[in-house]
Structure formats: structure tokens, C-alpha cells
Amino acid sequence: MKTFRMALLLVTVTVADVTVAPLFPIRGASPDFALVTLMMLAVFSGPRTVMVALPVLSVLLGFSTDRAPGLLLLGYLPLLPLAAYLDRGPLPLNRYAQVLAVGVATGLWARLLLAFGAIAQGADLQISALLADVLVPGFFLDVGLITIVYFPFRLVGWSPRQMTLQRGGF
Numbered sequence: 001m002k003t004f005r006m007a008l009l010l011v012t013v014t015v016a017d018v019t020v021a022p023l024f025p026i027r028g029a030s031p032d033f034a035l036v037t038l039m040m041l042a043v044f045s046g047p048r049t050v051m052v053a054l055p056v057l058s059v060l061l062g063f064s065t066d067r068a069p070g071l072l073l074l075g076y077l078p079l080l081p082l083a084a085y086l087d088r089g090p091l092p093l094n095r096y097a098q099v100l101a102v103g104v105a106t107g108l109w110a111r112l113l114l115a116f117g118a119i120a121q122g123a124d125l126q127i128s129a130l131l132a133d134v135l136v137p138g139f140f141l142d143v144g145l146i147t148i149v150y151f152p153f154r155l156v157g158w159s160p161r162q163m164t165l166q167r168g169g170f
Helices: 002-019 033-044 047-064 069-076 079-088 095-120 127-156
Strands: none
Touching: 002 033, 002 047, 033 047, 033 069, 033 079, 033 095, 033 127, 047 069, 047 079, 069 095, 079 095, 095 127
């Protein structure tokens, strides 16, 4: 049953990212529902769930959009190592600050990687347009979406999990 719910969530996020997100662009950036979903899965379900959901969501998004699935996978890949580092790192951050830092850093990396992929396919390299139209609006979109989604889960009473993998048996 958990597998069915996860598959339904990933398909729903893919459909929302393809149909709803382009309706609300800010300059050249659109909301990244996939990133927010992966962040919330990491926080409230743990890293093992994201290890399965990240490649599946990347392939679903890649096949339903014009983006390369490999670039999406590489774009979202820093999410788990960065989250694990901040979870046991030297900085005394609360969970919301960790989620925000990881989400924003991963979102900026994914947008930058997708922009470089477009440049490699023949788009013009304009650093000022990339910063002003994609990265800065994407930063604000990520901060807003993560905040809007994170706090209702915390208000309901869901507690965040650790980002480090626990030893376990079968």
C-alpha cells in the first residue's frame, strides 16, 4: 500500500509540475514542485524513501517535459548528501533552517545545471539574464514553496526524521 501511495504521489507531482507550475512563472523561473516534494519526503519520511523517489521522479519529469532525465537526476542529487551533512554538521541549525538551506541550494544547482544543459544545446550564454530571470526568482520561489508546505506538516504534528541512514536488517 505504501508503494502505491508513493507512486500516486510521484505521478501527481509530475502532472502538477507539467500542467500547473508553468501557469505561475516569475520571470523565467517556475515553481519546482518536484524539489519541494523531495524535500518533504526527506524530512518526514527519511532518506531511504528519497533514494527511491528521486530517480523515479527525475525519469517521470524528464519523459513528460523537454528536460533530460539525466540532468534532472544530477540536479536533484545533492539533496541527500547536503541534508545529511547539515543534519550532523557543525552549524547549530534548527530543522526548518536545514530544510530551507538544502532546498534552496539544491534548487539553485538544479536550475543552473538545466541552464547549462540548454546552453550546451545551443542557447545563448547570458549570465545577467540567467541570474536575473532564472536563479534569483527561483530562489524566492523555492523559499516560498518550502515554507508554505513545511509549516502545515509541522502544525499537524508530524515530526522530522534524521537525515542519516540508520543501520538495520531485513
